[in-house]
Amino acid sequence: MTARPPTFPTSTVLGYPRIGPNRELKRALESYWDGRSTYQDLQGTGRRLREETWRRLDGLGLGALPSGTFSFYDQMLDTAVLLGAVPDRYRGGTDEEAYFAMARGAEGVTPLRMTKWFDTNYHYIVPEIGPDTSFRLDAAKPLSEVREAREHGLETRPVLIGPVTFLLLSQAAPSAPAEFAPLDRLADVLGVYEELLRELAAEGVEWVQLDEPALVTDRTSAELDAVRAAYGRLGSLPERPALFVASYFGDLGDALPALAATPVEAIGLDLVAGGLPGLYAATPGRPTDEAARPGEIPGKLLGKLLAGKTVVAGVVSGRDVWRTDQERALAALLALRDQAGPAAHVVVSTSCSLLHVPYDLDLEPGLDPDVRRRLAFADQKIAEVVELAALLAAAPAGQGTTPTGQGTTPAATRTAGPAPRPALEHASGHTLQPAPVRSPYAVRAAAQAEHLRLPPLPVTTIGSFPQTGELREARARLAAGELDEAAYDDLVRAEIARAVALQEGLGLDVLVHGEPERNDMVQYFAEHLDGFAVTRNGWVQSYGSRCTRPPILFGDVRRPEPITVRWARHAQSLTDKPVKGMLTGPVTIVAWSFVRDDIPLRDVVFQVADAIGDEVRDLEAAGVRVIQVDEPALRELMPLRREDQGAYLEWAVAAYRRATSGAGDHTQIHTHLCYSDADQIVGAIDALDADVTTIESARSGARILDEEAIGDFERGLGPGVYDIHSPRVPSTWEIEVALKAALRVLPADRVWVNPDCGLKTRTYEQVEAALTNLVAAARHLRGDQPS
Ligand SMILES: Nc1nc2c(c(=O)[nH]1)N[C@@H](CNc1ccc(C(=O)N[C@@H](CCC(=O)N[C@@H](CCC(=O)N[C@@H](CCC(=O)O)C(=O)O)C(=O)O)C(=O)O)cc1)CN2
Ligand code: MET
Ligand SMILES: [Zn+2]
The missing domain is CATH 3.20.20.210 (TIM Barrel)
Structure with a gap:
């Protein structure tokens, strides 16, 4: 970046569901696969769903809209196509034939492996990378989605899988020697990302989101070096959009200082599943007053690390359907803003993409009102993000207290509304009786x-x-x-x-x-x-x-x-x-x-x-x-x-x-x-x-x-x-x-x-x-x- 980075709006989400509020994409895909409709029909459904999504997010008052979170099958598969990493055996037909052959197999070829996306029930297609995979940019998807949104008068931030996560989650091609790891190809892949960033900059795109969830799992020091190298290199590109590196599903640990030392303009933190010590540690099973774990950053250092950066704070959970405890989320945002210091800019967001929750509670009139009161689906969560951003903007600086456990709302009362839960049987010790033992x-x-x-x-x-x-x-x-x-x-x-x-x-x-x-x-x-x-x-x-x-x-x-x-x-x-x-x-x-x-x-x-x-x-x-x-x-x-x-x-x-x-x-x-x-x-x-x-x-x-x-x-x-x-x-x-x-x-x-x-x-x-x-x-x- 040559000039000052553009300001990131005060609210956003990392991603949104794409199957359609009434599973329109599911039906369109299955009908296309069965030969009951054409690829053009399928593309039409995709366009309509994307338009509806952008209009909806905009209508809910969200500051920054993502694009590229739509997919006909899977975002890792889309990234493989973006980088030209399509194994030869899938080539020969049309692009869409190759795409769906990788996803589902075709006459004579088995599909690529599919496996679980971190600890979710979403499954991704595992790209195959070998020593001689030839990478070549195919920017059609991100570019066309940016243009499409503009036709509706909306500016978007392309969302892509980051190079390190892409390679860490890929598998070595079957023909690769035993010592080969996809990450060995980082330098080549970065060349393609550079080209893409140049094209996006030429298109007038201000911000790009690069998802790096692989950084919340244990990483070796060589892998952390790869993070430094990757974002050092992308960050030093003269003509590029501002870079927002998103992490989710946990805390960055040692990857945070590594990433913060690079020129990336924004870093996304999952403050629900991960959190910063003493800030917000409300993940199920993790006590709210738990001390910092090894590798976590003590609050004081945060200001140094994040000075001059935009911090995208994921305080609204993208993984559950509970309403956010607004007081608690706001306290976390204020504490983060104070600790990160005046030179940082805090943006309110979801903890991860909303892909993992249903669209809209309003489509669910039959739920028991006592349960319903406590729920928020994707659209309700977006409203929460927007509201928190307004509250944060209205709060004067210096309000942040670092919750230490005292004074934090217990998880049981976190969800809004009168929500007394049934007496807890486990408290009586019932579930702790030893199980019978079977014979050898x-x-x-x-x-x-x-x-x-x-x-x-x-x-x-x-x-x-x-x-x-x-x-x-x-x-x-x-x-x-x-x-x-x-x-x-x-x-x-x-x-x-x-x-x-x-x-x-x-x-x-x-x-x-x-x-x-x-x-x-x-x-x-x-x-x-x-x-x-x-x-x-x-x-x-x-x-x-x-x-x-x-x-x-x-x-x-x-x-x-x-x-x-x-x-x-x-x-x-x-x-x-x-x-x-x-x-x-x-x-x-x-x-x-x-x-x-x-x-x-x-x-x-x-x-x-x-x-x-x-x-x-x-x-x-x-x-x-x-x-x-x-x-x-x-x-x-x-x-x-x-x-x-x-x-x-x-x-x-x-x-x-x-x-x-x-x-x-x-x-x-x-x-x-x-x-x-x-x-x-x-x-x-x-x-x-x-x-x-x-x-x-x-x-x-x-x-x-x-x-x-x-x-x-x-x-x-x-x-x-x-x-x-x-x-x-x-x-x-x-x-x-x-x-x-x-x-x-x-x-x-x-x-x-x-x-x-x-x-x-x-x-x-x-x-x-x-x-x-x-x-x-x-x-x-x-x-x-x-x-
Ligand atoms: N929960 C869960 N997770 C899992 C798996 C799993 O089986 N279950 N398997 C693994 C792989 N994941 C899978 C997830 C879903 C399906 C699956 O087949 N889902 C079906 C829906 C299953 C279902 O709930 N069916 C309902 C509703 C069916 C339906 O679409 N009804 C129509 C109306 C009926 C009609 O006229 O067709 C509608 O609601 O519009 C039923 O049978 O009752 C689908 O997407 O097509 C398979 C594997 C891992 N995770
Ligand atoms: C996702 S595992 C599925 C097991 C289940 N018994 C079935 O056959 O569908
Ligand atoms: Zn199974």
Whole structure:
């Protein structure tokens, strides 16, 4: 920058949802993918959604509007395209064909890996970078969005993934030598960012936001050097917009001084999940009066670090649906403004993008008014940001007190409105009773072998079968009162019979009922447990066109009556083969809900564990021989900083065992994890003490099967051999290759044959073809004659 940086308006948000208030983008994408509409139609929907978003944010009075937060699939994938990092195997067709082939696979090519975005339920596409990836700027998307907004008379700030996070979250191309890391390509990537910044400057763009959330996780000193180098270099470009580097999901720790020493004009801090010591530490599980942790910056130094910078203060949570305690947020802003000193400029913002919350509470008229009073969705949060900015501007300097714990509002009363919460059962010590202990695995394995009589390499699935349009429509009609309970139940029973008959016919060994009664594996349980509220339209994007409506856990959790037993009974009555009881685990139910923040997360999870434990006992009593308790979010809820991870894994595992340890030796407990980098938590998976674990591995190169990762894992393991997130049907040969890899590290009586996740997003046609090949591969490897 040559001249003084432009002033950053006093309020902004880091990002906004893009799926559409009524999931318009979801429908447009799926119709385009199915060939029911054209790419031009899809682009039209995109344009309309972007226009609506900008007008809405502007109408709410927000100071600075972001652009580029829209995506047809994912922002990491968009960044790969921006940098020209499209692997050769996806090229050859049109740009959009390449884009969606990377996201979803296409004829003859598997998609890029997809994995969890930090500790959220959003999933990103993992770019592939090799030593000879040739980077080349393709600035069409950021430029056209800036121009588009101008057509509506609005100036925007392009939002991009920063170069360091982009490379840290990318994977090495398969052909890269073992010692190669994508970050090795930083210098080349920076060249492309420089070119982009020049183009944006030429376009008249004043500010650019570069997201660097990877800096809130543990970083080596070499990586911090990369941060200094990257922003030193971008900062010294003569012709460029002002740079705003955003961090979120935690605190920057050592990365803050590194970043602050570079010429970037603005730094974004997440004061909800991270915070500065004594300022604002209201993240669930973190006491408000907690002292600074190692690596955190004592308040006094802040002024030096931030002198002359704009500080974008994320005080309104982008991760939960609670209203912000205005008094407390304002106190944090005032303290920050005083500590940062007169030479800094404080901007009010959300803690992260609003991508992770639903659009608008006004679309949710049916919520219990007592719960509703305490809620804020994206648009309400924007109003809070705008209001806080006005309050901050009106407050004279020197008002900032550094809260030390005394005088801060306890989290329980943080959310506005009269919100007395139910008496806390955990306070009575109820949830702290020790869980029963199961017999050693070897004893159980023998009892189960006797009870179940399964062949080697047993074939099973993860639980859900295709969710047909007919079922969804019936559920919608049931909710609207157009269909009665009995007719709906008949439909579900018929669908269960269909799934069971299909599995019997194909020759699977352990069957499932197919989960047709569930709208979602978390929401369904929330609907049947006390203490949760659910929404009609509170959709949040999970990946691509897929969304969930995270339930709102606001009170104490209890299971008033059995939830799944009648469906399990029905399914088992149709076959002699064992049918798995199917439950969602306590960690996952909590991870994929918006949860109360007035008691420690651990206590919330334990309450849910006890409710699921009741269901396990009832299923067993109903004669169910195999019970699966899914924990796909076990890895996701793990704290981002290593120092916090051990304690988390300990209580997460304890919660799982509370839920499952009531089962007798002869009952086989299964668990399932997906998109979880399972290889990183093999110890915890082992400690879950499930008899069988099925995991995602089709799309992550089966890393868990490395001799080193698997270590002395003692129990049954089903490495997913069919990537269900792609419409592709795997061949028998491919499946055999994957199984042989498992058989190199595990004995045949402990290897299971299964897809890598539930089949609900697939069609019956795809599923039938894939399961046929799965059974054929298992039989071939068992040495059976093909039937
Ligand atoms: N909560 C959660 N998180 C998860 C997963 C998961 O399964 N659940 N899986 C992993 C991957 N993420 C996923 C997230 C969503 C979906 C998914 O399939 N979602 C469905 C919606 C599921 C649902 O809630 N369905 C409801 C509502 C269906 C619906 O759209 N109804 C129509 C009306 C009915 C009609 O006429 O079609 C409407 O509301 O407009 C139901 O079946 O009842 C979708 O986006 O399409 C899959 C994977 C990780 N995180
Ligand atoms: C995201 S894990 C999904 C597990 C669930 N039992 C299913 O098959 O859909
Ligand atoms: Zn799964």
